[in-house]
Amino acid sequence: MSKPKKNILVIRLSAMGDVAMTVPVLNGLCQKYPDIKITVLTRAFFVPFFRDLPNATVFSADVKGKHKGTFGLYKLARELNKANEFYAIADLHNVLRSQILRKLINSKRLVSIDKGRKEKKALVSGSIFKQLKTTHERYADVFKVLGFPVDLSNPVFPNKSDLSKKLQTLLGSDSKKMIGIAPFAAHEGKMYPVDLMRDVIASLSKDYKIILFGGGQKEIDILNNFENDFNNVINIAGKLSIDEELDVISNLDVMLSMDSGNAHMAAMLGIKTITIWGVTHPYAGFAPFNQPDEYALLADRNQFPKIPTSVYGNKYPENYREASRSISPKSIVDKIKDIL
Structure with a gap:
């Protein structure tokens, strides 16, 4: 009997650009590690972004409806725990909502993104002017710490879609x-x-x-x-x-x-x-x-x-x-x- 795939919960709820930026990183992860499973937690509107990812499923968070507020987050965590057993949580959002949520989800491993707030503050204040680590690199760093380094230098992209x-x-x-x-x-x-x-x-x-x-x-x-x-x-x-x-x-x-x-x-x-x-x-x-x-x-x-x-x-x-x-x-x- 084959071992069950390690399931990594990836949290990124908003905004559109930030969610889209996860896709090349997760695609690289899926390509390199076909023996893992990814569960992406995001808003329903963004579900199609992940349609071309192998070994990935998307769980929709209704943060303005049934998953709103602290009680809603308890409900969301209960739904996630009931349907999955998570090897690790990759919090690519790292805001109050995701910080509460990850405490409620069953997993022994957790890594959250370092958004580089200090360097970004220095950049906009004018005290430095240089290229900071990209968001894609910051996302990849999370998986590196979890033991799944991703190479972003040779990406694989989906084929052109057939037009209806x-x-x-x-x-x-x-x-x-x-x-x-x-x-x-x-x-x-x-x-x-x-x-x-x-x-x-x-x-x-x-x-x-x-x-x-x-x-x-x-x-x-x-x-x-x-x-x-x-x-x-x-x-x-x-x-x-x-x-x-x-x-x-x-x-x-x-x-x-x-x-x-x-x-x-x-x-x-x-x-x-x-x-x-x-x-x-x-x-x-x-x-x-x-x-x-x-x-x-x-x-x-x-x-x-x-x-x-x-x-x-x-x-x-x-x-x-x-x-x-x-x-x-x-x-x-x-x-x-x-x-x-």
């Missing part, structure tokens, strides 16, 4: 190369000005098919205007499930994104990903996976020397709001054309 008839109809059948553009982010200081993005889309749509990504009515309205004003532009925001969006992303030739979740979704699928950086900076460790440094287009630090003003882009001086305006539309278009 619905998606084929939506995207059209011509053979133009497809560029995904995700022009929004959680904070305005991370976004490229809309008028300049219009110039980028106007230029690229002459030769390529542009697929627009976003969410929420305000963003959809802006993207609808782009779609109406230019040929070869398709707005998919609000029209697809997350599973379908991943299918579309896997078929892109390149993705243009802000420092946001869409960049990490594209990168986890092995898509070439160009990022625009405003008040944040790749040195904080949040660059998308396996992308060359030159794919990150940075605001001018001669004009805006306090960059990065914060790790997440939620704090910045008022005159830094449009720091990314210092990146010319032409430089973005040229970079994409070079890659294609």
